[in-house]
Amino acid sequence: MKTLIVGTGGVGGYFGGRLAVAGHDVTFIARGAHKEAIEKKGLQVKSINGDFSVEQVKVTDKISEVETPELVIIAVKAWQVKDIARQLKPIIDEKTMVLPLQNGVLASDEIKEFLPAKNVLSGLCRIISKIDAPGKINHLAVDPTIVFGECDSSQTQRVLNLQKIFEEAGFKARVSKDIQADLWRKFLAICVSGLLGVTRSTYGEVREQKETRQMMRNLFEEIAMLAKALKINLEPDLVDKTIAFIDTFPYNSTSSLTRDVWEGKPSELEYQNGTVVKLAEKAGVDVPVNRFVYYSLLLMEKRARKKTN
Known part of the structure; x- marks a missing residue:
């Protein structure tokens, strides 16, 4: 699956890294020294579940340069979501799924202010992780999990397919039956x-x-x-x-x-x-x-x- 990870911090670096190792076409958004280190040495992840690394990583600091993805995982800070949604508008098509993993309960609604509702999923993740140094992610605690679904909690084929992709990439995933409660x-x-x-x-x-x-x-x-x-x-x-x-x-x-x-x-x-x-x-x-x-x-x-x- 062609995937864009917006925010290559502890969350985006870990889950995006797992997807890349599993063979998916993943592009990471990163900036500054972090981007430079990933370009030169790849993405290195230290994890309580086993260390791994991604060589020859696709990384850029410009969303506008990315080819239309099938999946976008937004893993930036919550206050950055609106600006990211605005930048995503020119590169998505009607089939692109946009999955926010922000803390809080407002992200999906904020994204819908800029993108069509049909593109937007709702989700959360469980993981304690951080950037240790440029190009290096450290997963410290909690079994990595993504809980997600349609914003109305309907059990569509696209979210069921996405659950399978996530699980095959080596982390837990669950399609929610009540995403607001989750x-x-x-x-x-x-x-x-x-x-x-x-x-x-x-x-x-x-x-x-x-x-x-x-x-x-x-x-x-x-x-x-x-x-x-x-x-x-x-x-x-x-x-x-x-x-x-x-x-x-x-x-x-x-x-x-x-x-x-x-x-x-x-x-x-x-x-x-x-x-x-x-x-x-x-x-x-x-x-x-x-x-x-x-x-x-x-x-x-x-x-x-x-x-x-």
Whole structure:
């Protein structure tokens, strides 16, 4: 399958790399030193599931140079999605599938502002990975998985075929029967990233101290309450399941949002705790812990964005 990976970071580098190793025609979008290293030495992936590398990689920093793909995986930060969708418009055709894997619950709707709805899928991924150095991806934790589907959760042939392609490439894939519920399950879990940012702590540190563990639980319970108000079908014990899942993360691990906050970079704050706060205001739901996290980080987020403008 002719595939375009937009964003060759921890997510795009891993899943795109697996597809390339499996023999698919993959083009990667990368920039700067990362692009140069991939051009010269290929893409190297260190993984808890086994290291691998891709030689003679197709890589460019210009979407406009790419031939029409059958599949586009968007693996950039959430705030970059709209601009990417705008750039994709000239290179896709009516059969191109566009699959966003962003954190949050807004990506597919944002893409549809620029691309035909028939092209757009909805999805999420589970993986803890990052760029270690130019041309080098490190998969640190969590069994890599893509959960995806049509935006209305219909079981079409194209998504069933795509599931098979993903599985044959060597990672888990599941066509969702309720993609909104799946997006919100992950959304609930990732919003603890802001709490890690505020406390400047790892998953292990936050979960072992009873006070911050309780804050984590309260943060999750607020999001579950919001989801219920929005008629999202989540299981009653999701908070307990999420905490149990986070208890399996390596002690010193963090999230991309947390690392961005610590390093003074723009983060996905608006698409995580910020989204909770704004949706809760519209729904009339009180979310004090998420509000605390959001406004505690907001001034730092504004400073980081001023630096990049």
